[in-house]
Amino acid sequence: MIRLFEWLNQETLDLHYSLETAGLSGTTVLLNDDGCLPEGVTSPYSYFCGMSVGQGKARYFNQIRVPDYWQITGNNTKGEIWNKSDKMADIFYHEPSHLRFVKTVDWLDKKGQVRLSEHYNQSGWVFAKTYFDDKQQGLFKTYLTQAQEEVLIENLRTGAILLNWKDKVHHFTKKLDFILFYLKESGLDLSAIWYNSLAMPFMISYYLDLPGDDILFWQETIGEDVPGNMRIILSGRTHRSKRVIVQDKATYDKMQLLLSEEEKKRVSYLGYLYPEKSENSGQQKILTLTNSDQLEHLEFLVTSLPNYQFHIGALTEMSPYLMGFAQYDNVHLYPNIAQDQVRRLFETCSIYLDINHGSEILSAVRQAFEYNQLVLAFDKTSHNPQLTLADNCFQSDKPEQLVQYLSEISHIQDLVKQQRQGLGQDNPENYRRLLGD
Template sequence: MKEGTTGGIKKAKMKKESEKKEDKNMIDDAILLMDNYGPDSQALHTSLKLAGFDCPAVVLEDDGFLPEDVISVYGFFLGDFRAAMGAKARPKYFNEITVPEYWEISGTNSGGKVQDLYRERGKIFYAEPKHRRLVKVVDWYDEKGVVRSSDHYNRYGALWGRTIFNSRGQKVNRTYFAADGREIIVENFVTGDIILNEDGEVRIFRNKTEFALHFLVRGHFKQSRIFFNSLSTPFFISNRLSSQVKRDILFWQEPITNEIPGNMQVIFRGEASRTATVVVQKKDTYDRLTALGAPKNMVQKLGFLYPFEKENAHRPEALICTNSDRIEHCEELVKALPQMHFHIAALTEMSSKLTGMDRYDNVSLYPGVKTAVLDELFETCDYYFDINHESEIVSAVRRAFLHNHLIFAFQETVHSEDFMAAEHIFPASEWEQMRTCAEAAMADTKVLRKMLQKQKKAALAESVESYRSLGNGKTAK
């Protein structure tokens, strides 16, 4: 090989490595700004972390139970609760809230209440997962049964906020407390004003956008690139900042109906100060946007990087999680698939209708299932049947997806369609097609793998390279 050629290859490699480092720095210089830390926000944050990017996650709405690596705009000014509370820093159990003498606290796996003899005085709301009965909010009622205040507790068991309501049950204001009980922030829901007590000074902000902009300054994020997933306050914040290059990105995770949202049209018309790219994270929404005429050079489709827990081991073990005995065609499927073992788990006790299923050799029941047992079931099962009516428990479909279960559902019972292939969702009247599909997967490993690939494709499972491309110039001046 000629010397010149060797030198050219070496220079090309050095250039490529330099570009990679530059792309990564563009992401590392960004912050992820979100209204709240819901499932889609969590999925985006996780994807960026799995791609290897150190991208601080910031939320505007704090529920008191944010992960340690998520920053709250309000919590930033309240101080370090964990350090302040020391050994006492743990979530408050439902029967640990303070109530007047002789008042009674009671609770179930879905919520709790406070009673004075036969009168209900308060309602307790739990943090997820609810069956752990950890207090997030307590509503207090007046003599007429109207909510007049809400106490907000955090993951350290501290009272960090109190919301006041008027006589019609409408929110008036919320006070945020530091770990030592001092009032730090007061938010007026009527006027929109936010008052901040900071370093001995009182600062007044006209709205949440101004307050968040002050946070960006105090947190040294004002020059950062902003990734955001909402066209409300996060977009307003991005639009208030100036930049010579449009490098902020909107990650759109909501459905689109008959028209493109107004603020998204602002981006497409080139009128947004820092945003020129919309990344759509749901396939149906992407198709709808393009059909409505969204400019293709400003829209791209990008799903999520998923932290899969295990590979599918092709075991004929199926899981159903339910708190209801209304499980669509359960008995028919159990009898039609004798080679499949069905594990039915509930956080509550089971009715006689459900316990009667124990007469089948290929059924195991887990009433009042413990967390450790449920974790083991997700590990040992390779199929999940989303066929229970009523609400979903323990985010079961998402957990099944992350454990590489092949997921089946009925149209009448489906809970989280984003994690399923459309071909694996059947009308209840055609339950036998579900049976046939399950039989085909159990009979042939190749068929099972193809079905799992369809499932991942439907969920827009992405590669690390797809996320790294966010820094490669998908921006506009």
């Protein structure tokens, strides 16, 4: 069995983790590879280019090779390459960006337009290059081995692919044919394909000329009707795809109103198995991570909740305004916070307040959820509504409601259990019951 995913997004990671945790073994294949795949995940590009986890170290931003006397500058957001007063390139990082590991270097022409993007993998070498025309439109993308031998050329306008493989040049007019070739060439077990998209993964299942028992894991919402490709599965018109697993309860309930009795027999609901990195401490300790000094109603919360200890961390220096909160005995500030300190705060604090304006840092809400912190937010600052119960998101113009809630709560561990259940936490037994042999 293989798991076939199109993009490495959070839903894909959650499904991958859930299947692994439930003991349902199989190879995870990603159709789009940015050079930084998790351990145990492969791709057609990784296979043909010979990429694997642990081959080397990621390239730090100032380790890019440039001519003598050129300068490389950078911060936690991006880097730049300069030749005196001329900017030659922009540097973008793999996540988390504050580690400054190079993902892409965009080389610029004299007009400041990107003409070449070099893509670095987690082992620190250029595994792909994208070439652009003078209108900033992609022309073609090449994929390379570690020895910088060209293995694959993808025409970004026509979709055609040339593959140099085993002393032979293979030509594919479309990506679908290339993926089908890869699946057979790789020797993977194709007796079952579990996939999470009705785009390319569905097409692969549909056109693969081998017998199999495939499952669609539906992780999106739906509109007023069930998507057309899903109707094909539910009607029994595919030779491999037989079932649909819906992973959002509200979507599953809505589908039950739209499906016939026969179609319902092919559909099941299954939540996720989220990581649990620690138990909730139960202490009156609140954590917020921010790179902004604008924290919604911070002073009101701090002065109204003297029994709570507020721990506020930032990856950068803090402004004088935010540093001024050190005057309060129940406020603890961590400018330029280290990763070990972040981990300790997630382990020891029991509540995460998602109240910072600006962008989220360190996937803080996600980490808080995985560390079994109770996630609370204001509606104007909530960064991850998918992991914040609706009842735990308070109106910004009524901060006294949040104060009242925090003043009255007890048994935080029980509230965390309710949080997980309300957000679709499932169990390994259900996975094995629905998906096991």
